[in-house]
Amino acid sequence: MLKRHEIQVLRKAKHSQSEVAAIAGISERSVRRVEAEPAVVSLDDSGGRQRRGIGRPSKVEAYRQFAVDLLAAESEIMSLEILRRARLSGYTGNKSALYALVSSIRPKRSRPVVRFEGLPGEFSQHDFGQVDVHYIDGNTERVHFFASRLKYSRWVEVTLVPGERVEPLVRTLVEHFAAIGGIPLLAVFDRPKTIALHWSKDGVVTEWNPTFSAVTLDLGLGVELCWPYSGNQKGSVERLVGWVKGSFFKQRRFIDKTDLLEQLAAWRVEVNTNITSRATGIIPAVRRAEELPRLRPLKVAPADLALRYPVMVGPTGYVLFDTCDYSMDPESIGIAGTLYLYRDRVRIVAGRFEAVHDRLTVPHTKSTLPEHRTALVAAVSGKRGKRYLKRQQLLDVGGPAQDYLTEITHRRPIEWIIELDQLHDLLQNHGPDKMREAFAQAITAHTIGVEYVRRYVNALQGDGGGGPQKSPPQPAPAPHAITQQELPL
Numbered sequence: 001m002l003k004r005h006e007i008q009v010l011r012k013a014k015h016s017q018s019e020v021a022a023i024a025g026i027s028e029r030s031v032r033r034v035e036a037e038p039a040v041v042s043l044d045d046s047g048g049r050q051r052r053g054i055g056r057p058s059k060v061e062a063y064r065q066f067a068v069d070l071l072a073a074e075s076e077i078m079s080l081e082i083l084r085r086a087r088l089s090g091y092t093g094n095k096s097a098l099y100a101l102v103s104s105i106r107p108k109r110s111r112p113v114v115r116f117e118g119l120p121g122e123f124s125q126h127d128f129g130q131v132d133v134h135y136i137d138g139n140t141e142r143v144h145f146f147a148s149r150l151k152y153s154r155w156v157e158v159t160l161v162p163g164e165r166v167e168p169l170v171r172t173l174v175e176h177f178a179a180i181g182g183i184p185l186l187a188v189f190d191r192p193k194t195i196a197l198h199w200s201k202d203g204v205v206t207e208w209n210p211t212f213s214a215v216t217l218d219l220g221l222g223v224e225l226c227w228p229y230s231g232n233q234k235g236s237v238e239r240l241v242g243w244v245k246g247s248f249f250k251q252r253r254f255i256d257k258t259d260l261l262e263q264l265a266a267w268r269v270e271v272n273t274n275i276t277s278r279a280t281g282i283i284p285a286v287r288r289a290e291e292l293p294r295l296r297p298l299k300v301a302p303a304d305l306a307l308r309y310p311v312m313v314g315p316t317g318y319v320l321f322d323t324c325d326y327s328m329d330p331e332s333i334g335i336a337g338t339l340y341l342y343r344d345r346v347r348i349v350a351g352r353f354e355a356v357h358d359r360l361t362v363p364h365t366k367s368t369l370p371e372h373r374t375a376l377v378a379a380v381s382g383k384r385g386k387r388y389l390k391r392q393q394l395l396d397v398g399g400p401a402q403d404y405l406t407e408i409t410h411r412r413p414i415e416w417i418i419e420l421d422q423l424h425d426l427l428q429n430h431g432p433d434k435m436r437e438a439f440a441q442a443i444t445a446h447t448i449g450v451e452y453v454r455r456y457v458n459a460l461q462g463d464g465g466g467g468p469q470k471s472p473p474q475p476a477p478a479p480h481a482i483t484q485q486e487l488p489l
Contacts, residue, residue, distance in 0.1 A: 005040040007031055059093030060101050067102050075107065118151030120287075121294025124180075125149045126173060127190045128164045129241035131249045135256055143260070144168075147244050148176040151188075153287035154277040155180060158244055158268060160261065167307060169194055170215045171343065175302045177219075181288070182295025186222040196225065214308050218300050247271070306340035306347070313337065313350050317376050321346070324360040327372035329353045330379040366396045370428050377424075387417060390424040397432045397439070404439040407448045419450040426450075426457055434460045 003024060010020045011031070021028045063086050070082055079102045083095050091098065130144045144164055149156045157176040161168040177183045189195060198207040205225065216223055248267050254260040273285045280287060311319045313332045318325040321339055326346055337350025346357045346367075357367040373393055380386050395401050409416050427435050438456035442448060 001040055001042065004034050004037065007034045008039060011035050058097075059091070060097040063089070063091055063098065064101060064105070067098075068105055071102070071106055079103070119294075120152045120291040121182075121184050121296075123151035123186050123188055124184045125151060125188050125240050126176075127241050128161075128169070128194070129244060130164075131245050133249065133254060133260060135254055137255075141257070145244065146172040146176075147240050148173070148180070149240050150180060150184065150284075150288065150291060153284050153291050154280060155272055155284040155288045155291075156240075156244075156268065158248070158264060160264070164194060166194065166209055166211050167341070170212060170307065171302065171305060174215070174219070174298065174300065174305050177298055178302055180295070181292050182297055183219060183221055184291075184295060186224050188224045188226065190226050195223070211307050211309065215305070218305075220296070220299060303343065306342050309339045309341060311337050311339045311348065311350075313353075317372065317379075318366070319348055319350075323363045325366040326355065326357045326360075327366075327368040327376075328355050329372060330376050365398070368393060368396060368432075370431075373428060387420060390420055394420070394423055394427060394435075397427065397436050399436040400439040400443045401436065403443050404448065404453075407443075408450075411448055422450045423453060426454060430457050430461060 003026075007020055007024055007026075007030075010023060011017075015023070017028045017031045017035075020031045024031070066086060066089065067082055070077055070085065079099050082102055083091075083098050086098060126146070126148045128144060128146055130142060132140055132142050134140050144161050145158055146161045146169065147156065147158045157179050159172050159175065161172055173187070195209050195212040196205045196207070197209055199205045248264065252263055252267075254263065271284070272288075273283065276283055277287075309321065311321060313319055313328045313335050315333055317330045317333055318327055319337070319339065321341075326339075326348060328348060328350060332350045332353040335350040335353070337348055337353075340347040340349070342359065344359055346359050348355050348357075355369060355372070357369065360367055376393075377386050377389055380389050391405065394405060408419060412419065423435075426438075434457050435453075437460055438453045441456045442452050445452075
């Protein structure tokens with residue numbers, strides 16, 4: 001239609017038909033035909049084609065009334081059945097064309113959107129989010145956060161988390177409930193994969209994450225999961241994450257991570273106590289006061305929350321968890337037990353045996369309690385087995401322990417057996433941290449011998465971990481020679 005309009009304008013401007021044909025890039029015959037048409041008053045190409053009958057005739061259009069009549073008689077009839085009957089009536093066109101026709105004329109069923117408001121203390125919403133934060137110095141960092149909100153009052157809590165695994169979820173969840181003032185009847189989550197392992201086609205969870213389910217039982221918390229692609233269920237939960245991003249992360253600039261945390265704390269106070277909620281028209285703190293009497297008290301404080309994991313005491317007397325080893329009494333070897341994971345410690349119960357360790361945060365490290373170290377040595381039969389178990393326990397100190405033991409073994413190929421026992425006694429009395437530093441001082445000062453390590457450990461014990469000595473200590477008297485039977489194999 002635009003090309004027709006161009007031709008008509010050029011002809012009105014007194015251009016010859018040959019000139020118009022050259023300018024418009026068409027034939028003179030087309031110019032004469034367009035010139036005889038009515039003046040163009042609309043640029044609707046599709047309407048023009050339909051009025052003029054341009055294009056290949058549609059095979060399916062002839063069956064429009066056929067499909068309308070079938071749908072009127074049988075509203076639930078499948079498109080495949082309409083295609084079969086159309087073919088029996090002589091339809092030879094493509095099935096996709098007929099399906100498109102049926103889709104355009106089939107009555108659409110629209111379900112009403114149900115929006116509801118929670119009652120005081122009834123619902124809380126929870127979800128993970130992530131956002132790329134651009135700092136003022138030009139660096140970019142992707143941060144993960146966990147957001148919680150009371151449905152009734154709109155009181156919100158947001159915390160940065162290291163990731164979106166089950167441990168950050170449950171620990172932050174309990175911390176948020178403590179900050180809110182209690183727990184509601186139901187907690188609504190948007191991500192079932194974080195807390196559920198398997199579910200049926202109708203959305204019913206068939207296998208929960210055992211760690212998450214144990215925490216919900218401890219709290220007495222009801223859980224409701226939104227099913228994927230169900231906008232009427234999860235819309236408000238998704239809007240929680242989008243609102244946090246749009247209201248905080250995308251509105252502010254941060255110097256560094258510390259500045260981000262400080263601004264996030266101030267923002268939480270502001271939105272909860274100073275700003276009127278757009279959904280309710282009331283400040284969240286005001287409505288939260290109505291909810292507090294309905295919230296139930298926490299049964300477990302955040303610091304006392306323990307995640308439970310099934311474990312087995314291995315053949316070496318250690319329990320392996322998250323790439324780290326924790327010692328147990330050697331009599332518990334082969335016994336199944338439970339590991340209780342706290343934020344700063346680990347408690348292991350296997351039968352009648354129990355052990356508590358500081359939680360290890362460095363991968364592939366080992367924690368050995370002094371009493372287990374002694375018991376393991378006592379449980380090993382034979383002098384040679386005890387000797388090399390002691391050496392392995394000294395090697396487990398880490399750091400420069402291997403370098404020091406290599407040096408003493410080669411420098412004192414006979415005396416190292418006696419010195420090994422003395423080093424093991426020092427480890428039992430002073431612990432791995434001070435032994436590791438004493439080994440480092442001995443390697444740095446090139447003072448290889450148990451007498452030097454003892455002096456360094458005693459100095460560290462006295463000053464709480466002071467630096468290396470200014471001059472190496474004087475060696476103690478040489479140890480007695482050992483018998484031929486005690487020579488290393």
